[in-house]
Amino acid sequence: MTTFDFATETSRITSRPAVATRVANTVSNAYRAWKNRRAFYRLGEMSDSELADIGLTRADLHVAIDVPFGRDPTAMLREIASDRVETIEDIARKVA
Template identity: 90%
Template sequence: MTTLDFATETSRITSRPAVAMRVANTVFNFYRAWKNRRAFYRLGEMSDSELADIGLTRADLHVAIDVPFGSDPTVRLRSIAVERAETIEDLARKVA
């Protein structure tokens, strides 16, 4: 066995766990996005006052649902809520 043969054989052995890990991460990310999408749909069942309590509006739900299926709409909702909170805090500082 030459050094080249050994190096080729070693790279195949070490790449298998990496491929398996990528597949496992992809499946896990898809499952997490599916689970969060189900929770997102439960937000649609809330009343407008309940949504306002958590810093969202019904229009925010319509904006966030436009992400592709494999993506997580709750990430978009969080960014909307954070932007709104920062805007409200900035306005409160200007008034005070």
């Protein structure tokens, strides 16, 4: 066996776990996206006052649902809610 033959065998052996890891990560990410979408749809069943309790509005749900399937709409809601809190805090500082 030459060095070249050994190097070819080694790369083939080490690439298999990397492919399996990528496939496992893809499946895991798809499952997580599906699970988060289900949780997101449960938010739509809440009343407006319940949404207000957690810092969201019904319009926020409409904005967040427009993200592509691969992205997490709950992450978009988190950004919207944190931006709203920062804006409210800034206004409160200016008033005080």
